[in-house]
Amino acid sequence: MSTTEPAVELHGITKRFPGVVANHDIDITVAAGTVHAIVGENGAGKSTLMKILYGMQRPDEGTIKVNGEVADLHSPSDAIARGIGMVHQHFMLADNLTVLENVVLGAERLHGIGGGARRRIREISDQYGLGVEPDRLVEDLGVGARQRVEILKVLYRGARILILDEPTAVLVPQEVDELFANLEDLKREGLTVIFISHKLDEVLKVADAITVIRRGTTVASADPKEVSARQLAELMVGSELPVPELRESTVTDVPVLTMENVTVRDATGRAVVDGVSLTIHEGEILGIAGVEGNGQAELVEAIMGMLPAESGVIRLGGEDLSGRSTRRRREMGVGFIPEDRHRHGLLLESPLWENRVLGHQTRSPNVKGILIDRAGARRDTERIVEEYDVRTPGIDVSADSLSGGNQQKLIVGREMSGNPKLLIAAHPTRGVDVGAQAAIWDHLRRARAEGLAVLLISADLDELIGMSDTLRVILRGRLVGEADPATITPDELGSLMTGAAEGSVA
């Protein structure tokens, strides 16, 4: 392979979906052995373009060249044969299979399905520090671990051109650094990486070249050495980079959520949430910092009633929640933005207005008595689409035809509806572009001023520090420390999260 040939050339790519033009006349050239970032607002057409390069979708027009040769990609297997691998924005793993099974599925011929495959997985995992255990059930893995399995799956297939669609959205800074170190290794071995992200600082840090997409077409190329995050944001959405921050405190002394000594055990009897006590007051945002997989997911599920707490008390507004179903808890005023929107937040094949009903199917405006109030639900969906700027051709399209960030906006809008008392927000701006991020933060601040209590979990430490009134650190299921969001820096918080520093930083 000659190194002067670009790894990928996309020329004149156009792709239409009912009601939208996702890509229009796109031109991108990716030099071999580089990290090439693609940025753009939600729904700009980034994922669509990458799916085209990966053979999942056929372009209506345009040509694709891989390593200088015109490629006609009919399916992902065509793409894989040309050394292209893709890690999707949303997980594509089978929950009820093990990591090993997921990785070898469809690639049985490479190293078999038994010992050979297991060895190879361990090898790759060690080589790139992915920390993937071949025999665990995917169902039991957190979002970060799943992300790494996806990456491993691609490497296992011997990809030389890697597409990563928002690989860092759920990773905390240390994990991001590790990933980027891996990317450097890959690059040194001559691999090419195409990388999509809304975190512009990261993009500037790793990318060798940047392409900006807006409304489905390439509007600019930027040199990461010359542009700032601010300029990049302006190129993307034509607006300034928002800063997460809370102005004056609205914290009251009225407790909304109180947890006393709550312990949750997994199937093996290990305490995944270990003696957690906390209180969130009206008008307070309590942020939980932690490396993914330290009990955040279980903590949330215990509050939602999706996992039983073995011991301890959870109260909402003074009422004991034990014995109350998830539905009852939601009716009492708990909103829930889940960390995995596809698994817990949406009915992908259903229209948007039915997704508005989901999780709120016993309350107005969605129901009248025992009947679904279609008119009411539809009207309110229109409102959410309007207020949260969900980019969609209409409310009758299915949820899976929305771009990832727009799906997220819909969920946030839905969970903020009906004046919740408590909002459980796991990665509320995950995959959302900088413009929409600002809008979501605004909504959160406004609801907080009106007395909403929020439990905030986020891998984005700037968001966590900027948006929290109180910060707690979770490590191996225990709340190990407290931090003052007014003074702590992301670096300090990061070392608290890994347990490198002890106690509190005030």
Add this chain to the structure above:
Amino acid sequence: MIANLLAKSYARTAVAALVALVFAIVVTSIVLSVSGFNPPSTFQAMFDFGKEPDSVVNTVNRAAAYYLSALAVAIGFRMNLFNIGVDGQYRLAAMLAAAAGGAWALPPGLRQVVIILVAVVVGGAWAGIAAILKVTRGVSEVISTIMLNFIGTGVIAFLLSPNRLAAKVAGSNNIGTKPIGSSGRVPGISYPGSDLKIYGLVLLAVLAGLGFWFVINRTRFGFDLRATGLSQSAAVASGVDAKRMVVIAMVLSGAVAGLVGMPQLLGGSYSYSLDFPTGIGFTGIGIALLGRNNPVGIAFASLLWAFLDQSSQILEFNDIPKEIVAITQAAVLLSVVVVYEIVNRVGRRMDQRRVAAELGEAAA
């Protein structure tokens, strides 16, 4: 445009079914020719016989049972539950309802209602066993309902004996429950040109179809059911109690299965005997598949199935094995799944081209 799209999805289903039918006819023709029969004249004979008044009545009556059976299956399918046990559920329900109807001489009106209620309760309870096993012990409903079919057959054989719930039918070797008296019967509907009657309870099937559509599409319960079928994890996070849904849906499916034998029991045979039709529960699985678990689709599928069954009767007069129709039916079923997928893809592509044309190249 919305209405347009919706109409399209129905249109796609219909087109797929038609293409599958044509394919099935081609396959059947080949089999016929290879076996030395003339396909056009065979089909002509079937069609001519099928449209005779007596045949129409039989077709409608048979379709009603198929329809109820397929609805029962579809309730489960809508939330990824496989109720393979409709067969056992309806037979046990019909038998016990027939016995109750023969034994209890209640006033007219009430008597029919009680018989139907017994059937519904028995069907629901029999399916409920599988539901309980699933939520408490994690037993797959596929396995348990198949087992319950066997057990049901055994129970029926045990109860349907002269010193228990049955008696010898006068003038034959048949054994059946005591016939339901005239106050417990449902009058039929005459059809011009035929002495046979359309069972009055065919209307029950129509009502069940309307009820199914309404409950699934318009009620909270239906929403929960569909949500569970589409994504169990999202449904649970939304507050659906998954175990409770399994029990309710399964019992409901069994209850509808209980209705399967009613049109014939109260409209024609008045007693459950050894020759009461069997196997309708299995046919219902295929019909639910063909009708895509949709009450309108299932109605067409049931009528088609019943028509093929009925019109095949003429084949024996022409010395053609009537099992040839089973080939047609199997070919429809196998091909419809594939064809639907293809039609859907072509449809989407046409959609996109239409959008492209509407938006023009200026868009973006």
